[in-house]
Amino acid sequence: MTDQARLDRRTERERLARKEAESLLEIKSRELYEVNQALAEKEANTRSILEAISDGILTYTPDGIIQTSNRAARELFQTEGESLEGCSISKLFPDAGFIGVSVEPHTNITQVVTGRRSDTDSFPCEVKLSSMALGGVWVPIITVRDITQQKLAQEQIRRLAYYDSLSGLPNRTLFQDRSVMAMNSASRHQELAALMFLDLDRFKRINDTLGHGTGDLLLRQISERLKSIVRCYDSVAAVDNEEYGPVLARLGGDEFTLLFQRIRNSNDVARKGQRILEGLRRPIVIKGRQMVITASIGIALFPEDGEDFEMLLRNADTAMYQAKKTGRDQAMFYSTSMNKEALRVLGLEQDLHQALAQGEFEVHYQPKISIKTRRLVGAEALIRWRHPQRGLISPGEFLPVAEDTGQIGPISDWVLIQVCQQIRQWLDKGLKPVQISVNISNQQFNSGRLLDTVRQVLAETGLESRYLELELTESIVMENAQQAVETLNQFREIGISLSIDDFGTGYSSMSYLKRLSVDKLKIDRSFIRDIASGSEEEAIIRAIIALAQSLRLRVIAEGVETEEQMRHLQQEGCDEVQGFLFSPAIEGDAFESLLK
Ligand code: C2E
Ligand code: CA
Ligand code: CA
Numbered sequence: 001m002t003d004q005a006r007l008d009r010r011t012e013r014e015r016l017a018r019k020e021a022e023s024l025l026e027i028k029s030r031e032l033y034e035v036n037q038a039l040a041e042k043e044a045n046t047r048s049i050l051e052a053i054s055d056g057i058l059t060y061t062p063d064g065i066i067q068t069s070n071r072a073a074r075e076l077f078q079t080e081g082e083s084l085e086g087c088s089i090s091k092l093f094p095d096a097g098f099i100g101v102s103v104e105p106h107t108n109i110t111q112v113v114t115g116r117r118s119d120t121d122s123f124p125c126e127v128k129l130s131s132m133a134l135g136g137v138w139v140p141i142i143t144v145r146d147i148t149q150q151k152l153a154q155e156q157i158r159r160l161a162y163y164d165s166l167s168g169l170p171n172r173t174l175f176q177d178r179s180v181m182a183m184n185s186a187s188r189h190q191e192l193a194a195l196m197f198l199d200l201d202r203f204k205r206i207n208d209t210l211g212h213g214t215g216d217l218l219l220r221q222i223s224e225r226l227k228s229i230v231r232c233y234d235s236v237a238a239v240d241n242e243e244y245g246p247v248l249a250r251l252g253g254d255e256f257t258l259l260f261q262r263i264r265n266s267n268d269v270a271r272k273g274q275r276i277l278e279g280l281r282r283p284i285v286i287k288g289r290q291m292v293i294t295a296s297i298g299i300a301l302f303p304e305d306g307e308d309f310e311m312l313l314r315n316a317d318t319a320m321y322q323a324k325k326t327g328r329d330q331a332m333f334y335s336t337s338m339n340k341e342a343l344r345v346l347g348l349e350q351d352l353h354q355a356l357a358q359g360e361f362e363v364h365y366q367p368k369i370s371i372k373t374r375r376l377v378g379a380e381a382l383i384r385w386r387h388p389q390r391g392l393i394s395p396g397e398f399l400p401v402a403e404d405t406g407q408i409g410p411i412s413d414w415v416l417i418q419v420c421q422q423i424r425q426w427l428d429k430g431l432k433p434v435q436i437s438v439n440i441s442n443q444q445f446n447s448g449r450l451l452d453t454v455r456q457v458l459a460e461t462g463l464e465s466r467y468l469e470l471e472l473t474e475s476i477v478m479e480n481a482q483q484a485v486e487t488l489n490q491f492r493e494i495g496i497s498l499s500i501d502d503f504g505t506g507y508s509s510m511s512y513l514k515r516l517s518v519d520k521l522k523i524d525r526s527f528i529r530d531i532a533s534g535s536e537e538e539a540i541i542r543a544i545i546a547l548a549q550s551l552r553l554r555v556i557a558e559g560v561e562t563e564e565q566m567r568h569l570q571q572e573g574c575d576e577v578q579g580f581l582f583s584p585a586i587e588g589d590a591f592e593s594l595l596k
Helices: 003-052 070-078 148-162 170-191 203-208 212-236 266-280 309-325 335-354 395-404 407-428 442-446 448-461 472-480 479-492 512-516 525-529 534-549 563-572 588-596
Strands: 055-059 064-070 110-114 122-132 137-146 192-200 247-252 254-261 284-286 289-290 293-301 331-333 361-370 376-387 391-393 435-439 468-473 497-503 520-523 554-560 577-578
Touching: 055 070, 070 137, 070 335, 110 203, 110 254, 122 148, 148 170, 170 192, 170 247, 170 309, 192 266, 192 309, 203 212, 203 563, 212 247, 212 284, 254 266, 266 293, 266 331, 266 395, 293 309, 309 331, 331 335, 331 497, 335 376, 335 395, 361 407, 361 588, 376 395, 376 407, 376 577, 376 588, 395 407, 407 435, 407 442, 407 448, 407 468, 407 520, 435 497, 442 448, 442 472, 448 468, 448 479, 468 472, 472 479, 472 497, 479 497, 520 534, 525 534, 525 554, 534 554, 534 563
Parallel strands: 293 331, 376 435, 435 468, 468 497, 497 520, 520 554, 554 577
Antiparallel strands: 055 064, 055 137, 110 122, 122 137, 192 254, 192 293, 247 254, 284 289, 361 376, 361 577, 376 391
């Protein structure tokens, strides 16, 4: 074989091999193409299935960036056109902390959360977060469904079940639920609650003469009015949260019920009842016709008048009948003693409004005596109310009422001014006045303007601060512990003496007392009353005096009525006394004679 022939053969072999390789390659690439085609088709299929699913589907990377979304998801979040891919998933579900972080294998969480479309637009949705294994890693996948309609339907059902359709007010079922909750909470915290049963007076007659249509209109208007009266209470108690707000319900017909929580006492409720009656009495115009509607109210208190809802409601109902029977247009308590008390307090409260303006208050002075010298060293100013019909009323009776109605502030300020003017007069007459102490109420102390008031009164009367002493009860000081230290310091700076009243009844700690700038402790009357030798009271008094001495404070005992008590106090080292043994509180003129 020639060389040429050998070469040709090789070339031919190579050509064949190449051709074979080429056709093999062609087959392979065709196969590959077909596989790709198939894959693309499959993906397109998957994609259209994904797109066709009515629930929103989203997947995201471990750092919370959306990777896949379907049409339903885009529609839900209204980003049609724009893509969700690349956005942060947690932006869509701001209150769902479990979304947007990497998932555990086999995660499966379903929750109702808020879906967020924009800053102002969100919707309730049910979200299911699961994880699927993809190429060895667990990828989070979210299914999301808008449940706005479902919620609306639920709300609708709730409205039908719990609200009265005529007035839109809670119905008996909801009222009972809320009452039971309130009673449980009141028992736990040892608080009072009150249930009012309100029935319109002579409604049946209106209904019969004017027709049911007008009757319904009237009931709607009355409901609105009651709602607005009750809402006023809400704003009064604005510090309280919704949970403790009043509940107003319509039981049916012309019967309404009200629930009040966290009430302080029966007077509190009597006053609320009074306001409701007053509010209802304002004329109502229906179809151009003016009417005056009144109601009768029965009140039952929890827990005194009933320990369960049924009993409370029944007793409030009974009280309401009593209110109707005895004249209508009034509120009555279930228990008769409450009625008497409420009437008395309501009377006092009404008169108290004018008392200040009509000059019915007086200041009396009770002398303070030095134990060592038995001489007059000071006096406590005590307010008296000279009622035009009832005569002299003690502060123990009217001050709590004034406190409830917020009148204690102006009244206490008046005493302060009165005392300073009195001392000024004594000075002007050339007398040598003693230091006079004035009682400070809780509200005055908390008002934040006591210091200013005192400064102003002193300036106006041109009085030196050493003539004035303020008595603060131990409880006032303890309740406002942090603020008290600061406020007392400020009084000290302007030279006002301070004494802690009713000492021993609160829980002042030694370390706290040390930080307070006070001058004097006044031992509470209850300890003096039972001071007999060897008694517990004697031991307490001894301890208080020792405490005062270690803090360099003076000690005064109040309510000293006998020489026996006086002797004990002298033995223990008490500095001053005050009490009937020497003198009760006397009028300004009488005290002036003592000064002379
Ligand atoms: P308080 O500050 O503890 O005043 C002492 C009370 O004990 C006075 O009653 C006084 O008359 C009475 N008392 C004095 N000596 C004796 C005694 O030997 N035996 C007995 N059994 N009682 C005695 P009052 O005047 O009825 O005052 C009652 C409370 O009213 C006072 O208690 C004080 O907390 C408050 N108060 C009186 N006047 C004012 C005032 O102008 N402003 C303020 N915010 N509260 C006042
Ligand atoms: Ca006092
Ligand atoms: Ca006292």
